Amino acid sequence: MAGGEGARVPRRGAAGRPLRLSSSRAGAGPGPAGDRHVCPLRLRLGAGLPGRRVGLPGPLGAHGASGPGRGDPGLRGGDGPAHLRGRGAGRGGERVMSGLRVAAACAGSARLERLREYLALAKFPLHLLVLATVACGYGLGSAERVSWAGLLGTLLGAGLTAFGAAAWNQFLEREPDARMRRTMNRPLPAGRIRPAEALVVGSLWALAGVGLLALVANAASAAIAAAIFLLYVGVYTPLKRISTLNTLVGAVPGALPPVLGWTAATGAPGHGAWSLFAILFVWQVPHLLAIAWYAREDFARAGFRMLSVMDADGRLTSRECLLFTLVLLPASMLPVVAGLGGALYIAVAVCAGLGLTAGAVRFVRERTPVQARRVFWGTLAYLPLVLLGLWLDWIFR
Structure with missing residues (x-):
């Protein structure tokens, strides 16, 4: 075009065909494909700006959709009619600043996505309940006065150790995870994090967690954290492919976090700590059995030797659940024997235990994935309720 029409942004490519955009490339500029890379966020932001190309000016956007020499006078102040040159120079500066802002937004989005992948590698939501048991053990072990700085340091150290164990577990099970529907989208089997990276990050998390516990708490709590890591990674994880006893073995490191918290507060585990250990040990068995039943096809596909895989009709799995x-009912009374709980805790523990038992009875009568999931959700509700009842009883006594 010539004259006044040259100020308009071309809407078609050099061959007269409509301009097409994709998530990774915009236009048909003469440069290499890498010069035209546009993140989705830039596409969204650029789309609403009148008279503005999607690509960025300069090295970020090459020459735009219409190629060099056909450009908008906004790109170079010396192009186009003389009465538009000054305006074009101003527009070019605005476009540069806008491009830099969009590029920064894209970089921030990439960093946020990377953070999400690391949180998935650490199994962060799962470990919130674990940290709650650590806090419960620390608070009950502190008797009358809780050191909040000590509690925060203990939670951070225990959390880092747990994150490291989760990363190592996913590293060791990345191939079985890729065959299971419920785990195939984890960062390692999906290829979003490299195995070597997961191994290094997991090791750093675990070392930092154990070291922090030794600094802010005591050597005994650091030793318990190291034992949890070794039992979970070195014993439970490989045992899942060897024996159905893996559920009972895995319940040991899963029951130690409140003992860790108690020891961090007092220097040594006491009767109260072991009463909490007993509750968590027994609680984990129906919790894990329920998962293993409704996901038994996945576990079989991965080659894990779970009781539910060997139990075709689910009779043994449901009865063990x-x-x-039932064992959890008397086990939940051990804190009362240890002097930690009173009438309020007894009422909460008995009601929660009876509700969970009712769900297990229905599972025995109707061995379906639906009933197994109800037992699973029942176990997730049971533990926070019992811990909260114990805390409230301790606070108001």
Whole structure:
């Protein structure tokens, strides 16, 4: 175009065809494909700006959709009619600043996505409940006065150790995870984090966690954290492919966090700490059995030797689940024997235990994935309720 029409942004490519955009490339500029890379956020922001190309000026955007020599006078102050040159120079500066802002937004989005991948590698939501048991053990072990700085340091150290164990677990099980529907989208099997990176990050997390506990708490709590890591990574994880006893073995490191918290506060585990250990040990069995039943096809596909995989009709799995929910009723009274709980805690523990047992009875009668999931959600509700009841009883006594 010539004259006044040259100030308009071309809407078609050099061959007269409509301009097409994709998530990674915009236009048909003469430069290499890498010069035209546009993140989705830039596409969204650029789309609403009148008279503005999607690509960025300069090295970020090459020459735009219409190629060099056909450009908008806004790109170079010396192009186009003389009466538009000054205006074009101003527009070019605005476009540069806008491009830099969009590029910074893209970089921030990439960093946020990377953070999400690391949180998934650490199994962060899962470990919130674990940290709650650590806090419960620390608070109950502190008797009358809680050191909040000590509690925060203990939670940070225990959390880092747990994150490291989760990363190592996913590193060791990345191939089975890729065959399971419930885990195939984890960062390692999905290829979003490299195995070597996961191994290094997990090791750093675990070392930092154990070291922090030794500094802010005591050597005994650091030793318990190291034992949890070794039992979970070195014993439970490989045992899942060897024996159905892996559920009972895995319940040991899963029951030690409140002992860690108690020891961090007092220097040594006491009767109260072991009463909390007993509750968590028994609680984990129906919790894990329920998961293993409704996901038994996944576990079989991955080659894990779970009781549910060997138990075709679910009769043994459901009965064992009911057995441990019944055992949980007297086990939940151990804190009372240890002097930690009173009438309020007894009422909460009995009601929660009876509700969980009722769900297990239904699972025995109707061995379906739906009933197994109800037991699973029942276990997730049971533990916070019992811990909260114990805390409230301790506070108001």
